[in-house]
Amino acid sequence: MPETSSVAFKPLGRAAMAERLARDIPEGWYVNLGIGIPTLVADHVPLDREVIFHSENGVLGMGPAPAAEHIDPWLINAGKQHVTLRQGGCFVHHADSFAMIRGGHLDLCVLGAYQVATNGDIANWATSENDTAPAVGGAMDLAVGAKRLWVVMEQTTREGHARLVNRLSYPATALAVVKRVYTNLAVFEVTERGFVVLDMIAGLSFAALQARSEAKLHLPS
């Protein structure tokens, strides 16, 4: 893709991607954030916009990370990081926590991904068939359970391979579930037509964006 390297645009960093996504979360939503960039989203939701964060290990109403001197060793999130509980938060056991997830009570789940296919399939748990032990955690439950699944990820792999694909080449986490994708270059809605570009970073052309996607991109109709 030699033509694109000369274009004047600056991809978003991880924090900026999280901030961009956070802007689209309205007050009152129940939200589960996956590990990695998704976790950063919480830092960009102001406390006075009441968004209620859920962690699959049974914490509803998580607040910001504590200062080191205020760590409660009994309070961690699904990423095993220490967190706090907001007033109004509560604790439940794992079956009840996943009842919230599977039962469609979360307004939003944000996950990272390796690939998203044009029909909304997501691959985010296993990269290959090698002999490393696989691990899935709660990703499959979250992907099928939340009312909306938004993915935040880089537009391409480090090697330049597209992550928006026609068909997953990595093992699926769930089928036809992704509603939006936030990348370091653009925001996409997953529609019946495929990926529709909602917005792009400044200086990026549609053609340059398309060059970084295997799947065909669409403009809003």
Place this chain on the structure above:
Amino acid sequence: MPETSSVAFKPLGRAAMAERLARDIPEGWYVNLGIGIPTLVADHVPLDREVIFHSENGVLGMGPAPAAEHIDPWLINAGKQHVTLRQGGCFVHHADSFAMIRGGHLDLCVLGAYQVATNGDIANWATSENDTAPAVGGAMDLAVGAKRLWVVMEQTTREGHARLVNRLSYPATALAVVKRVYTNLAVFEVTERGFVVLDMIAGLSFAALQARSEAKLHLPS
């Protein structure tokens, strides 16, 4: 059955039937008591023999009925009677309460019945196919769920029909679940051979008891 009417025996009353059954409940058992004679069983378990009574409306650890001046209007049992809670008791919701039942966590359930068949089938919820609205409550869950199901009932109907039968003529509550039957005349174990008489009231002959049972009765082998 004219020969039996001249025999000198005195059938147990309702309280005595409850008392007889209560004797066989060891300390530490979790027990659900159905409506009617079964409810009376609790009155015959001394408080210092810790038996933990469960009510399907989410009460675990029921104590005796309160004196009128100590009624708590928020605390009823499945028969909608006011009860008390012992120290160590607790409240759960209906799904959790029936998880205890269906999950096999109750050591014993005591139900009344219209009929018990020789293979342990029980009929206790519907008597006929008339146009009265049927009602089942928790009987089917309790009958299949508890570790042991004991039935307490009169030996015969008011009309003199046997309640220990070869095959249910009333609609089944559950199949092959009854372990014991306590009647006003005797106690029966339900075994692979059928009904085995564990003990009888004084003055009653085995022949007289058999005359009051459609199902063949056995002596312990």
Place this chain on the structure above:
Amino acid sequence: MINRIVRTMAEAMAGIADGAVVLLGGFGSVGQPQALIDGLIEHGAKDLTVVANNAGSGGEGLAKLLAMGRVRKIVCSYPRSPSATVFEDLYKAGRIELELVPQGTLAERMRAAGAGVQAFFTPTSYGTKLAAGKETREINGRNCVLEYALSGDVALIEAWQGDRWGNLTYRRSGRNFNPVMATAARLTVAQTQHIVELGALDAEAVVTPGIFVDRVIHVPYGDPPL
């Protein structure tokens, strides 16, 4: 600021449509959302399917809703009681449909709906009339019946304390079906005896987290009738 507390019964009932499936909490007179049932009567929705353990008694509450002809079908475990005459008369006249469900299966079907479980195999009712026509299967040596999730368009429940996020506690045996139904409906409305400040409830002792609750209305009516 999230605020699920509504001030009027009209707000509490807004959007409940004709033909709705309505889950009604309570067991006996304890934990029944009496004020919300009155609100539903006033609201006027008809052709309802009601899911409740009992079929109403006396002449108030659910019995009144039934008497007004607003209920097409009732799903319950125990419609019979000495004072359930309104239901009994409608039933005998063939003017109401009854789906009789074992009490534990009723609770579990709603729990399944709330938990996103679409169906489950349970030993309860196997070999009985209530399993007639249902799929059966032997699993681990136990004969089971396949039962489906039962969800509501709306759940009307009673709770003890509530806060503006919709977190709820219950009082003693007033808990019963209420927390289960709260999870199983698209719209959950709770009448509570007390409204408390956010943060006043013990985070370890919230029974229904606000995620399951859409509206809370303060109805400090006192004790249930003896």
Place this chain on the structure above:
Amino acid sequence: MINRIVRTMAEAMAGIADGAVVLLGGFGSVGQPQALIDGLIEHGAKDLTVVANNAGSGGEGLAKLLAMGRVRKIVCSYPRSPSATVFEDLYKAGRIELELVPQGTLAERMRAAGAGVQAFFTPTSYGTKLAAGKETREINGRNCVLEYALSGDVALIEAWQGDRWGNLTYRRSGRNFNPVMATAARLTVAQTQHIVELGALDAEAVVTPGIFVDRVIHVPYGDPPL
């Protein structure tokens, strides 16, 4: 008098047999029954199947049990962590069997076992490798996978408070899998930070009623490691 409190680890472990299915509570380092795992190591049972969310980390606890070759199979959702090297080495060497289960399905399968539900249809994992070979069905427009109840011979759990009837509370996110596993095993053993008098726990706030608990042992070890 019912007294489920045991004084020694030998009593706590009594009867755990070779080949047992052992449910281990905890998520990360919080709510893990560390003392009971040490007790299990000392007890010596082998050829175990362990059900736990993670596959052990570092060199203590579950990792040590694995390193000693006591575990034939592990059922978990997330065996991978930077310090899960003991498991990873065994896995690569083909010396341990892994059944990978989505975390919510893992919890629900144990909840089903505890609740007497024999199997259930869930949308989780449909169309993925983890559903390979499993029965599927479309219900209410959702593609589902049939999952079976998962019970244990023994559950080893950690709780905060316990009384002589076995009633338990938990502390914050230490709750996690512990109450679910307590319901799903034939023998449930809890280590608790505190022992309280019968009646001291709030009847509205008991999380695990004693009906699910067979033995309680007092292990006031303090906070989990950071």
